[in-house]
Amino acid sequence: MTDMPTALSLREVGPRDGLQNEDPVSTETKIELIDRLSGTGVSRIEAVSFVHPRAIPQMADAAEVAAQMTRASGVRYSALVPNFKGAERALDAGFNEIEVVVSASDTHNKKNLNRSTAESLDDIAAIIDLAHGRGATVQVIVSTAWGCPYEGEVPTERVMWVVNTAAAHGADSLSFGDTTGMATPTRVTRLIGETRSAHADKPLNLHFHNTRGTGLANVLAALQLGVTDFDASVGGLGGCPYAPGASGNIATEELVHMVEDMGIDTGVNLDALLDTAAYAERAVGRTLPSQVLRAGPRTRLAQS
């Protein structure tokens, strides 16, 4: 395990990927969640997405959230955007880091963004130009990177075509999204290897879902290749729109709990994070899938 990093940069996506898959909560609750997360020591927070409110009503108040949340020093805040219009709104709201999402599989991209993958890649070129012109950076998130809920397997060549196109358009960093938890460790190893071979200098973020239980095993495979940037959702907020009752994003506290015990620094205070996960659970009014939220850290003792 010699290539293992000594520190990670975690991006908390509960306020965005989490809440957009839960019943709507108030603007105040979103702001409270983001501000609590800022206090946990997490490096990055994906605060909102600027999507059409008809598509995702949970994010209709993105601009208000962005205006009212506290921007803590030492925390990087980002917004996810699906298209040029969303990018303009995100920049107007003061974000200097935006993420633009595109699916490697056409069917998922069409359902998600109402256009083909190739059309989205054209949009991405314009978005990157826009953002760079306004001093912001753009991460291109490639969804369905390890499989698509509509098409099944997505050929690695197809994923690499998206990656190569995004890089040619000037993406500042890349992220792979395991949209419905179809990744397994050997697949993770393979895709990281291909991406490193082609784009050694491009920062790489990984976004795993635990839909089929492999989330932390996939993280381990990536850690062993020295990957340092991961998304996770507090409490495991979110869920999977394609499989009722299944988990969504890996839970931030499960990730922190595991890697800190392995000697990898996340900067996160686990107790503060667990308090925030409990808050998130109350906010959405359902039991969240995080195991560490249920069982506590490994050193929590039972009553003797």
Added chain:
Amino acid sequence: MTDMPTALSLREVGPRDGLQNEDPVSTETKIELIDRLSGTGVSRIEAVSFVHPRAIPQMADAAEVAAQMTRASGVRYSALVPNFKGAERALDAGFNEIEVVVSASDTHNKKNLNRSTAESLDDIAAIIDLAHGRGATVQVIVSTAWGCPYEGEVPTERVMWVVNTAAAHGADSLSFGDTTGMATPTRVTRLIGETRSAHADKPLNLHFHNTRGTGLANVLAALQLGVTDFDASVGGLGGCPYAPGASGNIATEELVHMVEDMGIDTGVNLDALLDTAAYAERAVGRTLPSQVLRAGPRTRLAQS
């Protein structure tokens, strides 16, 4: 990932470790579960434990279950025993593979077996003599190998003292139990390394719980060291007596689903296993924690 094995020998522990942590089910249901599991292709089944019915009423009918279950060819059946008396009962019931359990931590061993770890190790010497005299093999399972819910950390030296004593007494194989899910990958790697250094030829089985979400990551760390023998529980039957609502054993179908996708053969038919997990869920009348049971295999497509 070059040391990865090409095939595993999975031991299904749902009928024992699973059901002993659920509300009692009928003898017929236990037999039906075991017989359905035999049909999935799993290599080994831990069918029952011979414990005092006052301690674990769920296992009071162990002899009846053993007498009435079908012993499918190609499947190895075993029984878990806590002491000499249990070993006699298991041998009388026709088992030629028994597992004897001892906790590395004294407090857990006293609560579980009402004696110290050292006293249990003395019992184990007698149990091994008894079993060998009757042509049976004995696996010594070291519980709380990565931590104890009462004592917290368990020093590796203490675990190795138990292992070394068990080996000196003639244990045919060893197993480590992560009783409350306190293991993380680096801890797994370390303990396997120490055990291999001291007992290179002794077969090693691993028994992980997913109480804190690290179950499959720990499996991956062990696979990378060539470990081939793992326990798992269909559907994730069981739960954790120390943390209400938390997961217990790793779910067999999550393990099969992950490793088969990695090119590692388990011999298990995943569809048959999922049917059996659904049966187990109906039998215990609660939603089981298995993610693959909820979401289906990675290639299951959503409605387009």
